[in-house]
Amino acid sequence: MSEVEIKHLSKSFGDMVVLDNISLNIREEENVVVFGRSGSGKSVLLKCIVRLMEPDSGDILIEGQNVKYLSNKKLNELRKYIGFLFQSAALYDSMSVRENLEFPLIRNFNFTPAEREKKIKDVLEKVSLEDSIDKMPAELSGGMKKRIGLARTIITEPRLILYDEPTTGLDPITSKEISQLIIELQKDLHTTSIIVTHDLICAKIIATHAVVLKDGKIRYEGNLEKLTSNDDPFLKDFFSNDIIDVKNGRI
Amino acid sequence: MVGGIFMFSLDFFKNVFFPPYEFAEIKKHMDELGVKTLPIISVTGFIIGLVLAMQSEPVMIRFGAGSFLPGMVALSVVRELGPVITALIFAGRVSSGIGAELGSMRVTEQIDAMEVSAIHPFKFLVVTRVLACTLILPMLTVYAIFLALLGGFLAIFLSQNISLQLYINAVVHSVEFVDLIPGIVKTFFFGFIVGIVGSYKGYNADNGTVGVGRASTSSVVVSSLLILVFDMVLGKITVSLWS
Numbered sequence: 001m002s003e004v005e006i007k008h009l010s011k012s013f014g015d016m017v018v019l020d021n022i023s024l025n026i027r028e029e030e031n032v033v034v035f036g037r038s039g040s041g042k043s044v045l046l047k048c049i050v051r052l053m054e055p056d057s058g059d060i061l062i063e064g065q066n067v068k069y070l071s072n073k074k075l076n077e078l079r080k081y082i083g084f085l086f087q088s089a090a091l092y093d094s095m096s097v098r099e100n101l102e103f104p105l106i107r108n109f110n111f112t113p114a115e116r117e118k119k120i121k122d123v124l125e126k127v128s129l130e131d132s133i134d135k136m137p138a139e140l141s142g143g144m145k146k147r148i149g150l151a152r153t154i155i156t157e158p159r160l161i162l163y164d165e166p167t168t169g170l171d172p173i174t175s176k177e178i179s180q181l182i183i184e185l186q187k188d189l190h191t192t193s194i195i196v197t198h199d200l201i202c203a204k205i206i207a208t209h210a211v212v213l214k215d216g217k218i219r220y221e222g223n224l225e226k227l228t229s230n231d232d233p234f235l236k237d238f239f240s241n242d243i244i245d246v247k248n249g250r251i
Numbered sequence: 252m253v254g255g256i257f258m259f260s261l262d263f264f265k266n267v268f269f270p271p272y273e274f275a276e277i278k279k280h281m282d283e284l285g286v287k288t289l290p291i292i293s294v295t296g297f298i299i300g301l302v303l304a305m306q307s308e309p310v311m312i313r314f315g316a317g318s319f320l321p322g323m324v325a326l327s328v329v330r331e332l333g334p335v336i337t338a339l340i341f342a343g344r345v346s347s348g349i350g351a352e353l354g355s356m357r358v359t360e361q362i363d364a365m366e367v368s369a370i371h372p373f374k375f376l377v378v379t380r381v382l383a384c385t386l387i388l389p390m391l392t393v394y395a396i397f398l399a400l401l402g403g404f405l406a407i408f409l410s411q412n413i414s415l416q417l418y419i420n421a422v423v424h425s426v427e428f429v430d431l432i433p434g435i436v437k438t439f440f441f442g443f444i445v446g447i448v449g450s451y452k453g454y455n456a457d458n459g460t461v462g463v464g465r466a467s468t469s470s471v472v473v474s475s476l477l478i479l480v481f482d483m484v485l486g487k488i489t490v491s492l493w494s
């Protein structure tokens with residue numbers, strides 16, 4: 001279980017302000033979905049949380065530890081219990097599925113080979129890809145890569161998982177399966193999750209809390225049902241399905 | 252850029268002496284980067300010796316120094332041509348490969364994935380490759396020198412019908428052990444340059460696939476230039492020390 005506090009976080013690239021004084025509290029075992037237009041800073045927010053990017057100002061506290069001031073050693077200790085599913089899955093091309101999965105186990109934990117093997121088989125069973133254990137990433141489809149990426153993320157049993165667009169580029173059925181998988185894993189592992197997505201169906205399956213970013217600021221924070229019925233013109237536009245006038249063929 | 256490569260090299264020395272030591276990775280890279288370079292090194296080494304002997308022979312004979320031809324070939328190959336040409340071939344084959352591989356790992360977020368899993372990507376990806384290059388290039392150079400001497404023998408044998416025994420005697424009398432040392436020692440530097448430049452360019456690649464291509468190309472250009480510059484500097488130092 002893990003709690004995340006984001007206080008007055010700002011991040012710019014040159015003149016472009018991506019995150020502008022953002023504050024957010026994420027409670028233990030909560031699944032927070034972050035929406036926003038492309039380029040609104042959602043992925044930057046996730047990268048700042050794990051210090052893949054340094055924020056310009058503000059603080060991020062995970063389990064009470066300020067990420068900004070942690071030494072590399074302490075940051076790595078913390079990172080052992082944080083999972084990150086990248087948009088592209090980021091599987092290591094030169095390693096087989098088995099090697100991808102055992103890579104963090106060998107280097108960060110003292111499991112015996114038998115224990116490692118059991119963990120690998122268990123996570124592959126969870127993502128229903130037991131037969132892919134000896135395949136290389138190039139042999140996998142987009143959906144399979146996402147599943148293996150998810151398996152690699154959860155194999156260390158993290159307390160906090162960050163998902164960067166977990167269903168982007170997948171067909172609707174695979175998207176639903178991945179979303180279902182995420183919620184099942186969350187129930188099994190009791191993790192706190194932050195999910196960046198554009199996929200409303202995925203959000204409806206997963207979210208316990210929703211946040212919308214616009215122009216570097218939080219435009220909405222709260223319940224997902226209230227979000228989709230909100231009167232704010234931007235939110236209405238963002239979540240409306242009725243964008244095409246069928247009769248006139250206009251957007 | 253030179254400042255960047257210098258700081259990157261400092262990071263290498265900060266990391267290389269401390270555990271974890273990735274011996275299996277180093278061995279794997281020595282195999283991939285070194286052994287697979289053998290065919291091109293073999294052909295190049297043999298042809299250098301052959302052509303050098305063929306081109307030099309008429310001039311040497313004109314000045315009445317035909318009997319010094321084996322010694323001239325041996326000294327040129329051992330002290331200069333062997334190490335430099337091998338290093339340049341190695342740079343073309345390996346530095347671009349490292350630049351492209353690490354560059355694509357960077358733009359597909361594989362390096363970020365490693366970092367976020369609490370694994371030191373610099374240690375795992377860079378230190379292992381640079382060490383592998385530094386250790387394998389001297390071995391490849393010795394091999395290339397051997398083949399160049401063989402090529403030289405073939406050329407002289409075809410024109411002068413010299414016996415192998417006579418050729419070996421001439422080579423051994425011309426090349427002293429001290430001639431071997433500077434040639435081999437500088438290849439450790441050249442190997443380091445190839446590894447560090449390729450890794451630096453790939454590790455810091457950006458702008459997607461365009462950046463990967465740029466990292467690959469500039470790795471070869473920069474490492475080849477640095478090899479030639481260092482050859483000049485090390486050559487000067489060697490001459491000063493030996494004279």
